[in-house]
Amino acid sequence: MEQESSSSYRHCQSLVKGLDLLAALNRRPSASASITELGRMTGLHRTTIKRLLETLRQEGYVECDAATNIYRLTFRVQRLSYGFRDNVQISEIAWLQMRIISKALVWPCSLITLEGDEMVVRVSTRPYSPLSFHSGMPGRRMPLLTTAAGRAYLAFAPEAERKILLDMLRQRSDIDAVHAKDPHFIRTLLSETRQRGYAINQGEWGAEPKFGGVAVPLRFQERVLACLNVIFLVRAVKDDAALSAIASKLLAHAKIIEHDFAAHQEQLA
Numbered sequence: 001m002e003q004e005s006s007s008s009y010r011h012c013q014s015l016v017k018g019l020d021l022l023a024a025l026n027r028r029p030s031a032s033a034s035i036t037e038l039g040r041m042t043g044l045h046r047t048t049i050k051r052l053l054e055t056l057r058q059e060g061y062v063e064c065d066a067a068t069n070i071y072r073l074t075f076r077v078q079r080l081s082y083g084f085r086d087n088v089q090i091s092e093i094a095w096l097q098m099r100i101i102s103k104a105l106v107w108p109c110s111l112i113t114l115e116g117d118e119m120v121v122r123v124s125t126r127p128y129s130p131l132s133f134h135s136g137m138p139g140r141r142m143p144l145l146t147t148a149a150g151r152a153y154l155a156f157a158p159e160a161e162r163k164i165l166l167d168m169l170r171q172r173s174d175i176d177a178v179h180a181k182d183p184h185f186i187r188t189l190l191s192e193t194r195q196r197g198y199a200i201n202q203g204e205w206g207a208e209p210k211f212g213g214v215a216v217p218l219r220f221q222e223r224v225l226a227c228l229n230v231i232f233l234v235r236a237v238k239d240d241a242a243l244s245a246i247a248s249k250l251l252a253h254a255k256i257i258e259h260d261f262a263a264h265q266e267q268l269a
Contacts, residue, residue: 017044018052022061025073031127032072073127090218090225091123093260097253098125098228105230105249106131112149112215113226117168117176118142119150122226131232143205144169145179145189148213149227151199155190156217157224175206198247199227203234210234214243216250218257225261228254 024041025031033041035049042049053071056062060076075095094111102109102125110124119142144150144165154162169180179185193199202212215229230246237243 014052017042017048018056020044021049021052021056022073022077025062025071026077030072032070034068034070038071089264090257090261093264094218094226094228094257095123097257098123099128101125101228101230101249101253102129105246107230107232107246109250110149110229110231111218111226112142112153112229114153114165114224115141117144117165117172119144119147119153119227143174143176145176146201146205148199148201148215149229151189151193151201152215152217152227152229153224155193155199156219158222196247197251200243200247212237214246214250216247216254218254218261220258220261220265228257 020042021038021044024038025033027041028037035046035053038044038049038053039046044052053062053064057064057071061074062071062077063074064071090113091111098109098111106129108124108126108129108131110126111122112119113122114120121138121140121142123138142150144154154165157165166180166186169176171177172180179189198214198216200212200214203209205211210233211231212234213229213231215227217224218226218228228250230250232246237246
């Protein structure tokens with residue numbers, strides 16, 4: 001029997017419109033909007049928007065504030081982007097601690113993992129932070145050697161993995177390749193990061209020169225599962241005491257996340 005071609009299936013317009021609404025909400029600074037605002041953003045009729053939003057609400061992808069009629073995305077939406085290995089577990093386990101960190105520091109907190117020779121934002125408290133000027137939304141890719149998260153991962157990764165990553169970086173044609181080919185730069189970066197216990201970036205990433213970051217590794221056994229990262233405006237966080245305060249908060253909550261992840265692994269075993 002011949003397989004049906006993709007053109008033999010009817011185009012599901014309702015699904016497309018529903019995805020458009022999720023994308024529109026995701027573009028909003030607080031991941032929330034009214035039906036009127038969504039109508040302006042998508043061009044859809046308000047009756048259609050209401051019907052689709054109520055369907056998404058019933059399935060747990062959005063929630064509605066009854067007092068304001070504002071719809072906002074729920075954490076369940078981010079599960080749509082989950083798809084492999086420990087990223088799902090570590091993201092879900094870290095989320096509560098990330099919200100606590102962001103509430104205490106005000107700056108947004110992100111969970112960032114390795115993918116190939118780059119770091120990728122998996123989940124972020126950006127929608128919940130009033131100081132979320134940085135576009136660190138889930139899916140954004142970041143370099144290894146000029147971001148705090150990348151530096152933290154490289155410094156605390158097992159030696160064999162670090163060697164492979166540096167070899168991969170030397171084959172690139174960007175600033176990471178230049179740094180990876182500089183033994184003094186790598187030695188200094190690794191040594192200083194390990195001595196501190198956390199990594200920093202104070203505007204060295206060319207794509208985001210106005211922003212800095214502090215990151216710590218989340219480890220299980222010999223592996224670095226992910227990095228916990230706080231982003232801030234460089235002009236707002238200048239002195240060592242401020243950086244140390246951010247790092248202390250991250251390190252304390254990283255221990256909780258690592259403990260909870262290890263306990264979860266024991267339960268699975």
